[in-house]
Amino acid sequence: CKLSDPVDVEFRYTESGQVKSLQRKKRFRKYVQQVNTKKVFFKEYGDPRTMNAATGEYSEKTPPELVASEVIHFKIGSGTYGIPRWIGNIVNMYGARKAEELNYLYFKQGRHVPAAITVENGMLSESSYEQLQEYMNGIEGSDNAHKFLLLEVEGIPKKDELSNDEEPANVKVDIKSLAEILQEDALFLEYDEKTRNKIRSSFRLPPIYTGESQDYNKATADTARKTTEEQVFQPERMIITGKLNTLFLPDLDLWHVRLILNGPDFRDPLEIAKVLTPFIQAGAVSPNDLRDLAGRILGKTLEEWPEEHYHRPIEAKPKASTSLLDTVLQKSAGSQEELVHLLKDVRDELEEIRK
CATH class of the missing domain: 1.10.287 (Helix Hairpins)
Structure with a gap:
């Protein structure tokens, strides 16, 4: 994505209701898409030159099937490629990844019997030592959970200083738990939740838009949708339509129209019908005023009746x-x-x- 040499282009504008044009120098960018080893080149919208999509070279002799398409680059910031919305949370994403790996390894390689074995006045036999070593090497995985360990200990005899006789030693084996120094299950769960909130806030989205709707009811969900529509989606649509209107409409010689992207309609037809009931009973609305509302309720497009009396309110008659x-x-x-x-x-x- 680099700038090419400046070329002469025509710039059209309106002044006092009249369309005028002038020639100016402008530099266009060249874009390339690479999938494995294949490259496809594109030119920036408005570039009058002919580009070869296979080589990226400007040539009027390019075959019609290899003429590069034009692209419009929507970006955030003033850099060449723009700045991602989540760039401020990149450290949090790395941390969340490492937390998931740590939790996974805890269940995959964690010691199911976190303990220390101490022997007093004795020592492990050779077979018990090998058995303990094998047990420690193969303790990984859920298949080895809830197994017991059998140890054989040989006591060290003590010699009596008065009789020079050897007395049997009182061998003692202790197994001390070390579970309190290990991590708890689902460690960093709160950290992961905080990370999700930070990343979601960088896109200015409420939790209901990412599937976290356990704390929502109809009123709070409607409020969240309307607020997000007003503060996030509608400004984004205005940015997109503003750029498209600036680029497309002058080239199409359209000066008195503009492109608009419609948003969702949050109005409830049933609630509107309840509000209009007193006006209908009082004869304050005409039948054609209710055709659009009836069409939304029925899921159909209802045209207005052409007769004149359908454009006048219905007179209320006594019962x-x-x-x-x-x-x-x-x-x-x-x-x-x-x-x-x-x-x-x-x-x-x-x-x-x-x-």
Whole structure:
């Protein structure tokens, strides 16, 4: 990724609503991708020269199938290659790797019987010494756990100074535990957790985005998603669209439009429907105002109705059917003819409401 010699390029801009252009010198970078021993060259976006993708040389005689593609380099910082986001946590990552190796070796090569064997007034027999040495060499691995050790000890006789007789020695064998000086299981577990938090914070992500959602509920999860969208993802999208608009739109001769990357919609259609219920009952919204909301709930794209009356709010009508029904119940003890007339009135009123 190195700079080439400066070349003349056309720079277009707008001034007082008019598109103008000028010639200027600009140096472009050359990029190469190496996979094993194969190299593929690329040129920077906007470079007017023809590059050979196989050799990286600028030549107008390059075959069409070998013409290098253009790339746009998104980087952090002003260096040639930029700076990774996690560069400040590289020591923590090395430490986390070593901690994992230490924990692994503890279970793979750790001594299952951490103890010291002491012999008083005696010594181990030759066979016991060899057996102990073999036991210590083969103690590695979980297959050798929970095994016992049998030792044979020969006592050193003591000579009585008065009778010159040898008395049998009181041999004593002690096995002292050394477990307290060894590391505990899952050592550096807290260190590993701290390292994960530091690396995640370098990307400004909450734990829910890395699968650590045991302490989240619906309210806290929605808050974390919205905060991350506002402070992380949306600014990143603006950086990307800003660079694409600067590079692409002038070349496409587009001056009155811009590229926008849409973000997620965190609105809950059911919650919005609950809020709109009083307005619907009061006749404050039109049917076409609710088409988009109904489409999100049903998972479909609903077009607006073209008729004019669908763009006006629905007039709220009194619930006359309820009062008529009460009248029917009150008059039910009357004559059959009056009951028939009342039911017809209810039918007419319901048809009027339906229309």
